Amino acid sequence: xxxxxxxxxxxxxxxxxxxxxxxxxxxxxxxxxxxxxxxxxxxxxxxxxxxxxxxxxxxxxxxxxxxxxxxxxxxxxxxxxxxxxxxxxxxxxxxxxxxxxxxxxxxxxxxxxxxxxxxxxxxxxxxxxxxxxxxxxxxxxxxxxxxxxxxxxxxxxxxxxxxxxxxxxxxxxxxxxxxxxxxxxxxxxxxxxxxxxxxxxxxxxxxxxxxxxxxxxxxxxxxxxxxxxxxxxxxxxxxxxxxxxxxxxxxxxxxxxxxxxxxxxxxxxxxxxxxxxxxxxxxxxxxxxxxxxxxxxxxxxxxxxxxxxxxxxxxxxxxxxxxxxxxxxxxxxxxxxxxxxxxxxxxxxxxxxxxxxxxxxxxxxxxxxxxxxxxxxxxxxxxxxxxxxxxxxxxxxxxxxxxxxxxxxxxxxxxxxxxxxxxxxxxxxxxxxxxxxxxxxxxxxxxxxxxxxxxxxxxxxxxxxxxxxxxxxxxxxxxxx
Ligand SMILES: Cc1cc2nc3c(=O)[nH]c(=O)nc-3n(C[C@H](O)[C@H](O)[C@H](O)COP(=O)(O)OP(=O)(O)OC[C@H]3O[C@@H](n4cnc5c(N)ncnc54)[C@H](O)[C@@H]3O)c2cc1C
Numbered sequence: 001x002x003x004x005x006x007x008x009x010x011x012x013x014x015x016x017x018x019x020x021x022x023x024x025x026x027x028x029x030x031x032x033x034x035x036x037x038x039x040x041x042x043x044x045x046x047x048x049x050x051x052x053x054x055x056x057x058x059x060x061x062x063x064x065x066x067x068x069x070x071x072x073x074x075x076x077x078x079x080x081x082x083x084x085x086x087x088x089x090x091x092x093x094x095x096x097x098x099x100x101x102x103x104x105x106x107x108x109x110x111x112x113x114x115x116x117x118x119x120x121x122x123x124x125x126x127x128x129x130x131x132x133x134x135x136x137x138x139x140x141x142x143x144x145x146x147x148x149x150x151x152x153x154x155x156x157x158x159x160x161x162x163x164x165x166x167x168x169x170x171x172x173x174x175x176x177x178x179x180x181x182x183x184x185x186x187x188x189x190x191x192x193x194x195x196x197x198x199x200x201x202x203x204x205x206x207x208x209x210x211x212x213x214x215x216x217x218x219x220x221x222x223x224x225x226x227x228x229x230x231x232x233x234x235x236x237x238x239x240x241x242x243x244x245x246x247x248x249x250x251x252x253x254x255x256x257x258x259x260x261x262x263x264x265x266x267x268x269x270x271x272x273x274x275x276x277x278x279x280x281x282x283x284x285x286x287x288x289x290x291x292x293x294x295x296x297x298x299x300x301x302x303x304x305x306x307x308x309x310x311x312x313x314x315x316x317x318x319x320x321x322x323x324x325x326x327x328x329x330x331x332x333x334x335x336x337x338x339x340x341x342x343x344x345x346x347x348x349x350x351x352x353x354x355x356x357x358x359x360x361x362x363x364x365x366x367x368x369x370x371x372x373x374x375x376x377x378x379x380x381x382x383x384x385x386x387x388x389x390x391x392x393x394x395x396x397x398x399x400x401x402x403x404x405x406x407x408x409x410x411x412x413x414x415x416x417x418x419x420x421x422x423x424x425x426x427x428x429x430x431x432x433x434x435x436x437x438x439x440x441x442x443x444x445x446x447x448x449x450x451x452x453x454x455x456x457x458x459x460x461x462x463x464x465x466x467x468x469x470x471x472x473x474x475x476x477x478x479x480x481x
Contacts, residue, residue, distance in 0.1 A: 001029065001035040001038065003028055004026060004027040004028070005026050010024055010027055010069075013027050013053065013064070013069040014064060016053075016057065016058050016061065016062065017056070017058060018058065018059055018060055018064070018358065018441060018443060019061060019443070020061040020442060020443075021064070022065060023066070024067065025048055025067055026043075026048070026069075027071065028069070028070050028071065029073050030070060030074075031073055032074065033145065033153060036070060036072055036147045036227055037151045037153060040070070040148075040150075041151035043068040043070075044151070044469065048068045049066065049067030049068070049472070049473065049474050050065075050068050050070055050221075050225070050471055050472055051064065051068070051473050052070050052119065052123065052221040052226070052472075052473070053069050053071050053120075054088065054089065054116060054117030054118075054119045054121075054123075055091070055115045055120055057120065058124060058438070058439065059361065059438045060358060060442065061441045061443050062220050062221065062441040062473070062476050063120070064442075065474070065475075065476075071089075072119065072225075073089055074087035074089050075087050075089035075090045075091070075117075077095060079102060080230065082104075082232060082233060083231060083232050083233060084099060084106065084230070084233050085228060085230045086118040086228070086229050086230075087118075087227070088117060088119030088122075088226050088228070089118075090117060091115065091117055092109065092110065092114075092117070092118065092121060095118060103236055104236070105234055105236045106140055106233050106234075107128070107130050107234065108135070108136060108137050108140065109128040109130065110437070111129075111339075111341075111342070111343060111344075112343075113128070113340075118229055119229070122217055123218070123219060124218060124220060124438070125138045125196045125200060125217045125437070127436065127437040129268050129297075129339070129393065130266045131193070131393065131396060131437075132267055132393070132395035132396055133265040133266070136194050136196075137217060138200050138203050138214055138217035138218065139232075140231045140233075141211075141216075141229065141230075142231065143229070143230040144157075144216050144226055144229050145228035146223070146225060146227065147225040147227055148223075148467070149467040149468075149469060153227070154170070154171075154224070156171070156213040156215070156216065157211075157212065157230075158210070158211050159175075159209065159212060160208060160209050161175065161179060161208055161210060164210045170465050170466060171212055173465050174466075175210050177458055178201055178204050178205050178210070178458075179205060179210075182205050184454050185201045185202050185458070186202055188452055188454050189201075189202035190431060190432055191366045191431040191432070192365065192366060192367075192396070192431075193364075193367060194364055194396050194398055194433075194437055195435070196218050196435045196437050196439045197433045197434055197435045197439075197444070197451050197452075198218075198455075198456070198459055199215060199218065199459050199462060199477075200214050200215070200217050200218045201455065201458065201459070203217070215462065220476050220477045222463060222467065222474075222476055222477050222478060223463065224466060225472075235303060237265070237302055237303055239302055239307040240299055240329075240332060241299070241300050241301075241311050241314075241326065241332075242298070242299050242300075242331075242332045242335055243297075243298040243314075243315075243321075243326075244295055244296070244297055244323055244324045244326070245298070245318075246290060246294065246296075247292065247295070247296050248292060248293060249293070249378060252269065252294065252296070252371065258317070258321055259298040259394075259395070260395060262298075262314040262318060264298045265300065265301045266297065266395065267296070267297070267298050267299075267394050268296070268391075269295075269296055269390070269391050270294065270295040270296075270339055270391050271342070271391045272288075272292075272294060286324070296321075296394060297335065297339055298318070298323070343391075343400070346391075346402065349404070351387065353406035353408060353409070354404040354406045355404060355405070355407075356388075356404060357402055357403055357404070357405040357407055357412075357416055358438075359416045359417075359443065359444075360377065360380075360401055360419055360423040360424075360434075361400050361402050362435040362436050362437060362438040363377070363398070363423060363424075363432060363433075363435075364397060364398035364427075364432050364433045364435070364436030364437075365427055365430045366397065366430065366432065367395075367396065367397045369397060369432070370394060373397060373427070374399070376426050376427070377390065377399065377423070378390075380419060380423060381401075381403050384419070386403035386405065387403070387404045389401070389402050390402075396436065397432075420434075424450070424451075428450070428451065433451065439477070440477045442476055445475060445476060445477055445479045445480075448479065459477075459478060463478045
């Protein structure tokens, strides 16, 4: 195992894609599960916290910490029936390549798929453009192996309620906590199609059985270190077609509703201003001259036949939007590259000291409230005189809005706090989540108790069950006492 202690080398771990820069005391690169366990034990003995880290692409500051950073170099992939067993360091793009050799697919592709890892995706419950039809990472998680805070190793998968209660002491305690409070958990879960705030308790219990592994989906490295994840896979769609239409923000709700009526796999919103300022339009350059500020991408796919009939019917249903229709695979892939590059291009946007700020960048509301979410965000930005970019997952009513703010100034930090406060309150009233896919991190940890006023105490209890001394990623998700 490599132990890194030199300041120069540690600098590579002091930032992720978030706003906080924190120098770690040391870093480990573990080559096996046993080495990962050794790194956790050694850090705990030395009084250091442990922050697991994959590709370091997380946005609300989750993979940085002042103790030890633990990276796992292992990245093997093994097919097992309709599943795939992954070591945590597997990059999602590599997993896609490996699965495509046997016609299989794990459909969750975050835009960061070229650099994010399976460990990070599970720990963040990541989603992607096709979550609308295919779900989030938690929906594909069949089993995990985890190094817990005391250095012991736990394997978790689906079990009957009896097996859970008679299993190891931690599993039994976690299971009874969830079963006894199932009604409150289900009632308080946000009414959204994707959610990465708090622990995914609502996904664990199902009719007499428990998916204990799902406790670790979206746990952001706070319950243990994932050393292996078994993911469900499915057959690849045989055909797909991409519709691209233009929209104003005022029309967005109606445009999304029209596209939703044809049951797409993906329904995405792209802010043209990002490409205008970055100067790169790629394959959607034909839209560069029109005034309309937004593009809506709608992908339809299917596993049966060639899809001709279905596409014709869908094209008729959305004809009023006058969409561009792409059927050529190369052209579709190029258009998606443009969509996926949005945040990367946006991160380089700068106006004086102002940059696209995270905070309200991942709000999710019930699908029918997309128009209300747009009104909320635009109203908030305009009232504060903030320029902004807006894109995201229109189908899931999960928008990535980023105002341009100078967070190096205390006044900018205060203004961002006020913005979060007001937007989160409004989203909670709508039955939504303050984060659909990016997670809570350090940035939003203090708001998690208000996202879950009735069940946050269960999350704190789960943290105590698996990590009683608070070794794992402190300050992330579960606020520091
Ligand atoms: C340009 C860009 C685009 C993005 N697009 C999307 C998107 O479309 N959809 C989406 O959902 N997210 C998106 N994200 C957010 C981020 O990329 C994803 O959450 C991603 O899955 C994180 O993976 P990672 O390997 O980089 O994890 P990291 O950033 O390294 O870590 C993320 C979290 O997981 C924990 N973790 C990592 N590995 C382990 C492990 N082995 N065991 C336990 N915990 C672990 C960390 O402690 C941390 O809390 C985007 C980010 C960027 C910068």
